[in-house]
Amino acid sequence: MTKHLMxxxxxxxxxAPVLAQETTVxxxxxxxxxxxxxxxxxxxxxxxxxxxxxxYPELDFVLATASDPxxxxxxxxxxxxxxxxxxxxxxxxxxxxxxGPVKAIADQGVWxxxxxxxxxxPNIQDLYVAGDNPGFGRVSGEYMVSAMPDGGDIxxxxxxxxxIDNERVEGFQAAIxxxxxxxxxxxxxxxxxxxxxxxxxxxxxxYPEIDAVWASDDxxxxxxxxxxxxxxxxxxxxxxxxxxxxxxxQRVMDGDTMIPxxxxxxxxxxxxxxxxxAVGVTSSAPVSGTFTIGSVLVTPExxxxxxxxxxxx
Numbered sequence: 001m002t003k004h005l006m007x008x009x010x011x012x013x014x015x016a017p018v019l020a021q022e023t024t025v026x027x028x029x030x031x032x033x034x035x036x037x038x039x040x041x042x043x044x045x046x047x048x049x050x051x052x053x054x055x056y057p058e059l060d061f062v063l064a065t066a067s068d069p070x071x072x073x074x075x076x077x078x079x080x081x082x083x084x085x086x087x088x089x090x091x092x093x094x095x096x097x098x099x100g101p102v103k104a105i106a107d108q109g110v111w112x113x114x115x116x117x118x119x120x121x122p123n124i125q126d127l128y129v130a131g132d133n134p135g136f137g138r139v140s141g142e143y144m145v146s147a148m149p150d151g152g153d154i155x156x157x158x159x160x161x162x163x164i165d166n167e168r169v170e171g172f173q174a175a176i177x178x179x180x181x182x183x184x185x186x187x188x189x190x191x192x193x194x195x196x197x198x199x200x201x202x203x204x205x206x207y208p209e210i211d212a213v214w215a216s217d218d219x220x221x222x223x224x225x226x227x228x229x230x231x232x233x234x235x236x237x238x239x240x241x242x243x244x245x246x247x248x249x250q251r252v253m254d255g256d257t258m259i260p261x262x263x264x265x266x267x268x269x270x271x272x273x274x275x276x277x278a279v280g281v282t283s284s285a286p287v288s289g290t291f292t293i294g295s296v297l298v299t300p301e302x303x304x305x306x307x308x309x310x311x312x313x
Contacts (some may be wrong), residue, residue: 024281025060027079028274029072030091030115032065035191035219037243040267040313041091048271052278059278069097080105087111087281089273095120095162111281115273118163127280129273129291130164131265136295137168139263140214140240141175143297147238147260151180152211155203157189157196157220168216184210189220196223204231212237218245218262225258243267244298246311253303262298264306267313269293 028049033039042065049061062083066072072093079085088110092098099120106112106124114125122128144154156172159165169186176183184207189196196215203210204227213236215221221241228236241248242263251259272291280287298306 022058023060024058024087025062025079025083025085026087026089026274026277026281027076027083027085028061028063028089029076029079030063030065030270031072031093032067034067035193036245036313037191037217037219037265037267040311041270043312044268044271045274048274052275056278056282058282061274066093069093072098073101076101076105080108080110085110087113087277089113089115089270089277091115091270091273092117092119092162094160099124111277113273113277113280115270116164117160120163122163126288127273127276127291128289129269129276129293131269131293132295133164133167134171136242136263136265137171137173137216138175139295139297140168140216140242141172143240143261143263144172144181144212144214145176145179148179148181148212151182152237153182153184153207153209154212154214155184155200155207155210156186156214157199157216157224158186159188159191159217159220161188172214172216189215189217189223191217191219193219193223193226196220197227198223200224200227201231204228204233208235210236213239215239215241217241218243218248221248221259242295243313244306245313246308249298249303249307252298252300253307255300260299262303262306264296264298266293 031038033042062079064075066075095117103124112125113127116130185203187199189199213224215224218241221239224239238258238260243265248259248262252262276287279285
């Protein structure tokens with residue numbers, strides 16, 4: 001349904017209240033809560049849907065969570081076939097496997113909002129909502145440089161293979177260039193505690209001296225810290241994660257030397273994406289384009305501003 005048709009339907013309701021209001025269906029497809037950030041994202045998605053269904057009685061939402069890319073593709077195809085969605089809000093499990101299927105429904109005229117993990121072809125979506133991933137990497141790298149003025153040897157854990165992971169790593173590498181910081185190894189921890197524990201165990205067995213770790217995510221930092229403790233290593237000065245997990249923010253607040261800082265990347269961005277999509281399909285407001293949420297360095301001086309004890313993440 002086009003915006004003009006929707007506006008016409010609303011006008012008809014005013015002129016003849018006996019007519020039933022047509023319902024527009026918005027599909028929301030996101031990864032399952034396989035780690036803390038995703039758990040927070042699931043929480044904020046459901047909260048936004050519950051709130052928006054009250055605000056927009058003409059909208060109906062269908063939410064599906066997927067534990068792998070194939071399930072997510074199937075969920076989206078079902079939304080089109082069974083529910084006839086007019087718009088899709090999708091946070092891809094992985095970029096490449098979702099690009100073709102999402103492009104196919106966009107070609108059918110479905111409004112597409114992509115969140116966080118971009119598609120391999122960025123011109124498919126009508127709206128892109130994400131954190132500042134190059135900035136996330138840059139802020140992380142700048143902190144590492146400031147914390148290691150004499151340089152040193154580090155290891156890096158990457159997330160799931162996605163466009164945003166590439167952007168973060170590129171931003172980080174650019175920030176540390178020429179600083180004397182040397183990356184000994186870089187592997188995918190998939191934003192997962194258990195995977196990151198295994199990756200860090202491998203790093204620890206390969207490298208007898210590691211000065212610091214860029215875990216690039218708080219869930220991965222939890223796995224890294226567990227591996228360091230299990231190995232009894234005391235050479236690692238600190239671990240830098242990211243995303244603002246409340247347990248990590250608490251450690252920053254407490255002056256924990258192993259977690260001296262954090263970098264924000266709020267899971268509530270999914271709620272922003274759903275709300276902007278609702279505005280886009282119910283009005284003529286110009287909401288297409290890119291909506292970027294900046295990343296902030298969290299230190300003991302400002303950590304209290306980013307500590308939300310009641311948050312699921």
